[in-house]
Amino acid sequence: MVHHIEQNTYSLNSAEIWSGFKSLLPISCFVAIFGAAFGLAATQVGLDNSTIMSMSTFVFAGASQFATLDLWGEKISLIPLMVTVFFINARHLLMGASLYPWLRHLPPIKRYSILLVISDANWALSLQAFNRGESGIGLLFGGGIALWLAWILGTGLGLYFGNVIHNPTLLGLDMVMACFLLSMVVGGQKNLRILIIWTAAACSSLLAYWYLPENSHVVVGALVGGIVGIFWKEK
Secondary structure, three states: OOOOHHHOOOOOOHHHHHHHHHHOHHHHHHHHHHHHHHHHHHHHOOOOHHHHHHHHHHOOOHHHHHHHHHHOOOOOOHHHHHHHHHHHHOHHHHHHHHHHHHHOOOOHHHHHHHHOOOOHHHHHHHHHHHHOOOOOHHHHHHHHHHHHHHHHHHHHHHHHHHHHHOOHHHHOHHHHHHHHHHHHHHOOOOOHHHHHHHHHHHHHHHHHHHHOOOOHHHHHHHHHHHHHHHHOOOO
């Protein structure tokens, strides 16, 4: 079924924000655990507490923050640092573009305030809601606030109690977000076009992970999937 998205406009209100906030609280618990792991890892490379908390508050990009720790040292090379962060976060360009049809009617201050807290989880849930003809703005903004606060809280806890989760990968916690997004894909639209797009994106991303520079697989997979979707348009 094709939704006429140009006719569906949704407003942002406190009830929707609160509902979205509560909906994302369960997964926010896992985000807090990752935040604690980041807080611990950041102290181990020599960052002070105020810098660590500022990074989590104003950057709010877990994968990028962990990646910068690998490049941190007495002599910080800014160009590789900037390129790495750009590659990891480049997917936000496509995420923002995918939400434009439902956010374009909002005043710019509201539109861009919402996008400040966009992440994989609240983007996936809100996009599913929009595609069902429902308002996903509350999930996007309220859910984003829940994830953001959980990340900050987790980072703070990690500065003091991080030794409890010294290696989150041993508990499989590094797979929580991947499994969540996979469940969003499985629960989404299913047809040959979607299958081909996801297959092309997955295969190209895997090849880039093996043979191209680190973190480039994020951009490669998104671009290949997007290009296939552009040339194989939905009826």
